[in-house]
Structure formats: C-alpha cells, structure tokens
Amino acid sequence: ELKVEQNPLFLSMQEGKNYTIYCNYSTTSDRLYWYRQDPGKSLESLFVLLSNGAVKQEGRLMASLDTKARLSTLHITAAVHDLSATYFCAVDKRNTGNQFYFGTGTSLTVIP
Amino acid sequence: DAGVIQSPRHEVTEMGQEVTLRCKPISGHDYLFWYRQTMMRGLELLIYFNNNVPIDDSGMPEDRFSAKMPNASFSTLKIQPSEPRDSAVYFCASSFPGWGNEQFFGPGTRLTVL
Numbered sequence: 001e002l003k004v005e006q007n008p009l010f011l012s013m014q015e016g017k018n019y020t021i022y023c024n025y026s027t028t029s030d031r032l033y034w035y036r037q038d039p040g041k042s043l044e045s046l047f048v049l050l051s052n053g054a055v056k057q058e059g060r061l062m063a064s065l066d067t068k069a070r071l072s073t074l075h076i077t078a079a080v081h082d083l084s085a086t087y088f089c090a091v092d093k094r095n096t097g098n099q100f101y102f103g104t105g106t107s108l109t110v111i112p
Numbered sequence: 113d114a115g116v117i118q119s120p121r122h123e124v125t126e127m128g129q130e131v132t133l134r135c136k137p138i139s140g141h142d143y144l145f146w147y148r149q150t151m152m153r154g155l156e157l158l159i160y161f162n163n164n165v166p167i168d169d170s171g172m173p174e175d176r177f178s179a180k181m182p183n184a185s186f187s188t189l190k191i192q193p194s195e196p197r198d199s200a201v202y203f204c205a206s207s208f209p210g211w212g213n214e215q216f217f218g219p220g221t222r223l224t225v226l
Contacts, residue, residue, distance in 0.1 A: 031212050042203060043217040050212045088155070098143045098207050099168065100215060102155045 002027045002093055006103035013079050014111050021074040021106045023089035032065050032072045033100065035088045043088065047074075079110045116218035118204050124224045130192040133221045136185055137206030145215060146179055146189050147203040155203075161187065162209070194225045 003026040013019050023032070031050055035043040047056045049065035049072060056063050060083065062075045072089055086107045090100040117136040125131055137144045145160040159169040164181045172179070176195070181187040191198055201222050205215040 033214050035217075042219050043205075045214045045216065048212060048214050098145075098162075098209065098213060098215065099157065099160060100145075104154050 002091075002101050004089060004091055004101050004103040006087075006089060006106050008106060009104060010107050010109075012109045012111060013076075015080055016078050018078065019076050021076070021087055021108075023072040023074070023103055025070050025072075025089075025091045025101070025103075027070075027091070027093050027101075028067075029070075029091040029093060030065075030067045031092050033090045033092075034063050034072070034074055035090065037086045037088065037105070039085075046087075074106075076108070079108075081110045081112055084108055084110045116204055116206055116216055118202075118218040118221050120221060121219060122222050122224075124226065125194055126226050127195055128193045129225075130190065131194045131198075131223060131225075133189040133202050133204075133223070135187045135189070135204030135218060137187070137204070138216055139185070140208065141206035141216075142184075142209045143207045143215075144181060144187050145205040145207075146187070147205065147217075148200045149203060149220075150200045158189070191223075194223075196225045199223055199225050 005024045007022050034046040036046050037043045047063040052067040054065045060077045065072045086105045088105045089103045119134045146158040149155045158171045159179045161181045179189045201220045203220045204218045207213045207215045
C-alpha cells in the first residue's frame, strides 16, 4: 500500500520565523505536488516537482524533492499570517495514470 | 477558463434521499477525479475517469455510490440512499493527461445528511 506521510500534522509558528514541513512517501515516484487549502475552501496547486533535486520557490515558500530519499520539503521563510492554511503533498505512483496519493495534510497557523 | 465547476455548492438532505452531485471539468482535460474530504478520513479518492471511462472505482465506499461521465464535459456522483455518515465535502478535480500534470480542483460540494 502506498503511504504518504506528512509531519508535523499541526504547526503553530510566530510571524517572522522559518520552518519546514516534511513529506515522506513509500513508493518510487519522481513526481510530487504541493497544494494549499484555506479553511472552507478548495485545494490550490502550489508546486509541481518533476525530478530528483527539483526546487521551486514562490514568495516565502520553497519546495524541494529528493527522490532517492523519497522526501519532499516545503520550507517557509519569515512566515506571515496569510500563510495560515493546510498544506498537502501528493505523489503519483508510476503506471497509474494521473492518480494522486495525498498526504494527511499539515495545518499551519501563523501567529502575529 | 472558468475552472472546474461543481453544483450544488451546498446540499442538505434527509437520510434515505437520493443525492446527485455534478461536475464540469476544465475543457480539454481528459482525466476527472471525485474525492471526499472529512476530518476523520482526510482526502479520499472515490473514482476517476479517463476519456469518460471509469478507470478505478476501488475507493467508492459501497454500492450506494455511483458515478457516471456521459461526455467529456459532465460527470455526476450519485448517492442512493444517503446516510448521515456520507456527510462530507465532495471535490471534483480534472487534469490533462501525461506526465507531471497537476490536478485542478473544483470548489466542492458540502453535503449534510440529516
């Protein structure tokens, strides 16, 4: 069974601080996706990582992928309140079409 | 592009009633996915289609759930009869085929079964 684990599940951090969310997965995959979900809203695509060593950055968020370690990280730099949301990672297993396997999500609260 | 469209946005019904959720994918997307999200179980894939054909329905909870995609621009998820434990947010998502294409999610339908 393919497993996608995120940690931490809950994260409370002060504005201006840095932190990293981790996403581990149990299958061979070189495609990883990060989504953001605001309370009561839908999922919004943040990053698509398509190869080992891929790094993408948007504003205060930076995502990276290490396919050998089966690990992706989402790094938050100098957090601001607007980043408060739940963040999901997802992988697609090879040869299963476009089916995604989602992590449990990390609920981030940035405290002013 | 309007994005993925779902209707209704909210549905409140009584146990035993039939519920039909609707989805219009983004034009040109060949894949369509139905998900269910609850606090207890997180985000679950129910079924997905490729070119209107169901590919994997192993996530459908039981026979009370059925999904169809009669054409490339429309899909339905039906629950009959509905039960209180079906209360959840149901998302539809679509994507282009091929390597590395992210899924785009609709706004969701919040279903409450009393």
